[in-house]
Amino acid sequence: MKGIIFNIQRFAVHDGPGIRTLVFLKGCPLHCHWCCNPEGQKSEIELSYVINHCRLCGRCEAVCDQGAINIIEKRVLIRRDLCDLCGNCVENCLSGALKIVGKQVDVETVLDEVKRDEPFYRYSGGGLTVSGGEPTLQNNFLVELLKGAHQEGFNTAIETSGFCKWENIESILNIVDHFLFDVKHVSDEKHKMFTGVSNKIVLENLLRLIHKGVNVIVRVPLIPSFNCDEDDLRKIMSFLSEFLKKGSQIHLLPYHRFGLPKYDHIGDDNKMVLFEKINKSHIERATQIVNEFNFIANVGGS
Amino acid sequence: MSTVLEEQEVIPGEERWVKLKARLLAAKPELESERARIITQSYKETEGEPYVIRRAKALRALLEQMTVLIGEDELIVANRSKKPRAVPVFPEMSYDWIEKELDSFETRPVDPFITPESVKHELREIFPYWKGKTVYDKIVSQFTPFHWHLLGSNVLWIDNNMYNGMGHILPDFPKIIKQGFKGIRDEILNKLEYLLINEPKNRAKIDFYNAALIVIEAAVSFSKRYSKEARRLVSITSDEVRKDELELIAQICEWVPENPARTFHEACQSYWIAHSICFIESDGMSISPGRFDQYMYPFYEKDIREGKLSKKRAIELLECLWIKFSELVEMFQEEWAYTASGFPMGQNLILGGQTPDGSDATNELSYLCLEVTERLSLPQPNVSVRLHRWSPKEFVFRACETSRHGNGMPEFFNDEIIIPGLMNRGIPLQDARDYAVVGCVEIGIPGRTEANSNPAYVNLAKILELATNNGVCRLTGEKVGIDTGDPRHFETFEEVTEAYCKQQEYFVRQLIPLCNLMERVHTEFVPTPFLSTMISDCIEKGLDVLDGGARFNFTSPQGVGIANVADSLSAIKKMVFEDQKVSMDCLLQALDENFLGHEDLQYMLKNCPKYGNDEDYVDQIARNVGRWYCLEIEKYRNPRGGIFQPGLYPVSVNVPLGKTVGATPDGRKAKIPLADGVSPSHESEKRGPTAVFKSVAKLDHILVTNGTLLNMKFHPRALDGRNGLLKFAALINTYFGLGGLHVQFNVISAETLREAQIHPELYRSLVVRVAGYSAFFTELYRELQEDIISRTEHGEV
Numbered sequence A: 001m002k003g004i005i006f007n008i009q010r011f012a013v014h015d016g017p018g019i020r021t022l023v024f025l026k027g028c029p030l031h032c033h034w035c036c037n038p039e040g041q042k043s044e045i046e047l048s049y050v051i052n053h054c055r056l057c058g059r060c061e062a063v064c065d066q067g068a069i070n071i072i073e074k075r076v077l078i079r080r081d082l083c084d085l086c087g088n089c090v091e092n093c094l095s096g097a098l099k100i101v102g103k104q105v106d107v108e109t110v111l112d113e114v115k116r117d118e119p120f121y122r123y124s125g126g127g128l129t130v131s132g133g134e135p136t137l138q139n140n141f142l143v144e145l146l147k148g149a150h151q152e153g154f155n156t157a158i159e160t161s162g163f164c165k166w167e168n169i170e171s172i173l174n175i176v177d178h179f180l181f182d183v184k185h186v187s188d189e190k191h192k193m194f195t196g197v198s199n200k201i202v203l204e205n206l207l208r209l210i211h212k213g214v215n216v217i218v219r220v221p222l223i224p225s226f227n228c229d230e231d232d233l234r235k236i237m238s239f240l241s242e243f244l245k246k247g248s249q250i251h252l253l254p255y256h257r258f259g260l261p262k263y264d265h266i267g268d269d270n271k272m273v274l275f276e277k278i279n280k281s282h283i284e285r286a287t288q289i290v291n292e293f294n295f296i297a298n299v300g301g302s
Numbered sequence B: 001m002s003t004v005l006e007e008q009e010v011i012p013g014e015e016r017w018v019k020l021k022a023r024l025l026a027a028k029p030e031l032e033s034e035r036a037r038i039i040t041q042s043y044k045e046t047e048g049e050p051y052v053i054r055r056a057k058a059l060r061a062l063l064e065q066m067t068v069l070i071g072e073d074e075l076i077v078a079n080r081s082k083k084p085r086a087v088p089v090f091p092e093m094s095y096d097w098i099e100k101e102l103d104s105f106e107t108r109p110v111d112p113f114i115t116p117e118s119v120k121h122e123l124r125e126i127f128p129y130w131k132g133k134t135v136y137d138k139i140v141s142q143f144t145p146f147h148w149h150l151l152g153s154n155v156l157w158i159d160n161n162m163y164n165g166m167g168h169i170l171p172d173f174p175k176i177i178k179q180g181f182k183g184i185r186d187e188i189l190n191k192l193e194y195l196l197i198n199e200p201k202n203r204a205k206i207d208f209y210n211a212a213l214i215v216i217e218a219a220v221s222f223s224k225r226y227s228k229e230a231r232r233l234v235s236i237t238s239d240e241v242r243k244d245e246l247e248l249i250a251q252i253c254e255w256v257p258e259n260p261a262r263t264f265h266e267a268c269q270s271y272w273i274a275h276s277i278c279f280i281e282s283d284g285m286s287i288s289p290g291r292f293d294q295y296m297y298p299f300y301e302k303d304i305r306e307g308k309l310s311k312k313r314a315i316e317l318l319e320c321l322w323i324k325f326s327e328l329v330e331m332f333q334e335e336w337a338y339t340a341s342g343f344p345m346g347q348n349l350i351l352g353g354q355t356p357d358g359s360d361a362t363n364e365l366s367y368l369c370l371e372v373t374e375r376l377s378l379p380q381p382n383v384s385v386r387l388h389r390w391s392p393k394e395f396v397f398r399a400c401e402t403s404r405h406g407n408g409m410p411e412f413f414n415d416e417i418i419i420p421g422l423m424n425r426g427i428p429l430q431d432a433r434d435y436a437v438v439g440c441v442e443i444g445i446p447g448r449t450e451a452n453s454n455p456a457y458v459n460l461a462k463i464l465e466l467a468t469n470n471g472v473c474r475l476t477g478e479k480v481g482i483d484t485g486d487p488r489h490f491e492t493f494e495e496v497t498e499a500y501c502k503q504q505e506y507f508v509r510q511l512i513p514l515c516n517l518m519e520r521v522h523t524e525f526v527p528t529p530f531l532s533t534m535i536s537d538c539i540e541k542g543l544d545v546l547d548g549g550a551r552f553n554f555t556s557p558q559g560v561g562i563a564n565v566a567d568s569l570s571a572i573k574k575m576v577f578e579d580q581k582v583s584m585d586c587l588l589q590a591l592d593e594n595f596l597g598h599e600d601l602q603y604m605l606k607n608c609p610k611y612g613n614d615e616d617y618v619d620q621i622a623r624n625v626g627r628w629y630c631l632e633i634e635k636y637r638n639p640r641g642g643i644f645q646p647g648l649y650p651v652s653v654n655v656p657l658g659k660t661v662g663a664t665p666d667g668r669k670a671k672i673p674l675a676d677g678v679s680p681s682h683e684s685e686k687r688g689p690t691a692v693f694k695s696v697a698k699l700d701h702i703l704v705t706n707g708t709l710l711n712m713k714f715h716p717r718a719l720d721g722r723n724g725l726l727k728f729a730a731l732i733n734t735y736f737g738l739g740g741l742h743v744q745f746n747v748i749s750a751e752t753l754r755e756a757q758i759h760p761e762l763y764r765s766l767v768v769r770v771a772g773y774s775a776f777f778t779e780l781y782r783e784l785q786e787d788i789i790s791r792t793e794h795g796e797v
């Protein structure tokens, strides 16, 4: 069983219990304006260019048969319409400025990498977290991966936007220990405007999931001018309070701009929409609101 | 006699430690001449007498004449110098460099010292007497041109033993505290009596015992001088509370260290007097308190139980003591100062672990010591913890919490590796379980081991350079090693490693007699009768600790640059022999030209498998490099009847040693710092801390009985909150479960360190982990600051 992943990150400490390995599956149906992993959005592999690592040696230009690479004004310009992603340039870029984002891999290969930190899981209660993109988009691969990890005795978690068919979620119910489930907004209109999709399925899935009695942690990205004002947050919390148990953890993920350069790296035309920077008072207020509804706010995840 | 002081209400911010710490931070390191003057006078008076007697009399003169000083608010007293953070001069060890640098101490870029004109003047008068008499002079007078040639090779780096006393030891402080010097005096008198009847001609032993008696008397009267001084202050102090405190100090110093301590306060004072005198007798560094929580606990427990001591007062006493540790600073000549920047004193205080019978040793005092360490956040004492399989979770968490606090303490040590390691060196199980740490990471059995823990560094990266250049230094073109063949003709990777091992064998073989020569000079000219009263079995054998009096004897040189060697060998193996992407000839040319015009090749080398990423390909090589070093070192014997044993830690010598090494096949340019300890090279770790831990744990730590050192740096965000703490503990537990020996952390963001560089005045009290020790960040020289900042930081985002 093969899937496309774009990163494996060991020592992840904010996405589920213990010390974990994060596997990022490529492809996402949403286009959140604040997305910090734009390289996870497209399902296909992409060529990425990091100018800071480029030493302008010209090796890439020389080996590209498609003539897709030109060095102009001290940077490499990629004609993505000409590029067939053959990878020649990447192989010849010694400084690592050019990279192919996304790799077709089979489940065993990923599991082998995940197993490497097994001793750390054992001591910390950690394991595998599958993230993305939207991991359910590659559902068969996801199922196999989680099954494999569970068989190894690893704790499993998935980070999901919740935007998928219920069947997809159902198929992993028994092999996921923690669902980290994004709730971005309760207003469908705003949700559509900022993520490109309706929140109807998302919220429906969330409710069904909660009814199943599985372990769900709701994550709310705090995005100024999207969902950060009191009214928006209260609405989200009041919605949740009808279904979620008191004392449930809510992860608040403050907006950041660390993903900004990545848009440039993959030459994505939808540039990141820059929101106002988040400040301490935003976070404090949000924490307060979460607590008002008798949930436990956890800033940054854990 | 009142042994308890009334509890005083304390206004927050005006606690005793706050005032003491403020005074400490305000004190700039300063050079002083008092000790030099007194000892010179004494030496002049004792010419012709046996050295051990001369040493004893010199120490007596010092203890009788040195300024005694009781600082405001102090509860624990005794000083090594006239002022806190002042440095006495030990002209009997070496002085040439001091003389040479007298005018530049104040302005040098690394570890500057205030040097008053009057001190300069006095020292210049004193020094001529010592010409030809110092340890340094005695050593170099035996040097042949070959020795100089050898040291010029930059493979062997010798500082400590050549210029300073040996230090690096764990005296039997509990014995002094429990028996008092009175008990030891009786022991010696017994031995002496027997000797005078049965072996009256055994001059050497008789001299040793007489010397020991002299220093014991001197130590007792030194303490009594403090008692007197306290009484004097009582008579001129108007503050009633302080009067009581001074009166108590007077009573305590009258009683200990001569007699067995009866209270926790007495035990602390008795300890501190004995500790200070060790540092007055010799300028050897890293004389370490060892298992403080173990030997102090009975006093603490008894006082608490009997209602004589409140927990609050106990903490206050610990705080007073902790301040005293940081008052001691060490001065090195400019060149050496780069190897151990930040005035480290290496007073390692270790907590927890196991008792000799194998049960858990953690007690309430272990926790209090951590609490005080965290609150005071000072570079000394160098606090460590021992962890074993069943260490209480709570203790592990508490230690992690302290470490997360950011000043790099405590260091963590793994019983499960160290104890079998010691047993592999022939140390019985019960003793092995009682180990403690000297200085940075060196291991010893308190009161029983003389391990000469820091006689030399072996520059492994330089050895690799010579192996790939047929014995010729890449920077100077001089032949400093032996012929191991032109690498251009090597047909297999094994030939490269063979050449490496041969060069290593050659240099280690040259190092042994050099170390032994230096040791013999110490034995003969600067014996340490005072220290010897606190090491078993010196009194039993009638032998100074430097002469083989200790029960366990080692000499312990360090290997530096293991990551660079492993990465280089991995690159050669892959690029030249397996993938054949480059010929040896091209590779060597690129190295000769420091990669100028060979940038492509440099990148390819950098892209080869690197130690620190959990890749067996190179980790296996690293393991071999470590093992080769260990097995080579442990072949040899020292003059004290022990063997040589290896360490893999750098203090901060990885920076200056790097300066002597040309470009290396791992893609490192000439003169760049080497990797520190067993840590991976900077920038080469790409898979995060778990991968680093796994790589490093693949080394054969059990063989490295003088310690391995792993530095890890975390961004505070990665480990915050309760969950962060659990993960922190899990990291350490896993690393230790995998077989690691030691780890220490800097939990501080690069941004904070940059801030501190820009505004040093705002960060005077910022303490960071350097190597096996912590130091005030703003007092480090620039390059070392950069080195620390560039250590890979985990979990930034």
Ligand code: SF4
Residues within 6 Å of the ligand: A053, A054, A055, A056, A057, A058, A059, A060, A061, A076, A092, A093, A094, A095, A096, A097, A098
């Ligand atoms: S090969 Fe790499 S470093 Fe060289 S110009 Fe192309 S992108 Fe830049």
Ligand code: SF4
Residues within 6 Å of the ligand: A047, A063, A064, A065, A066, A067, A068, A069, A078, A082, A083, A084, A085, A086, A087, A088, A089, A090
């Ligand atoms: S991937 Fe292939 S086609 Fe695309 S730019 Fe690189 S060399 Fe050219």
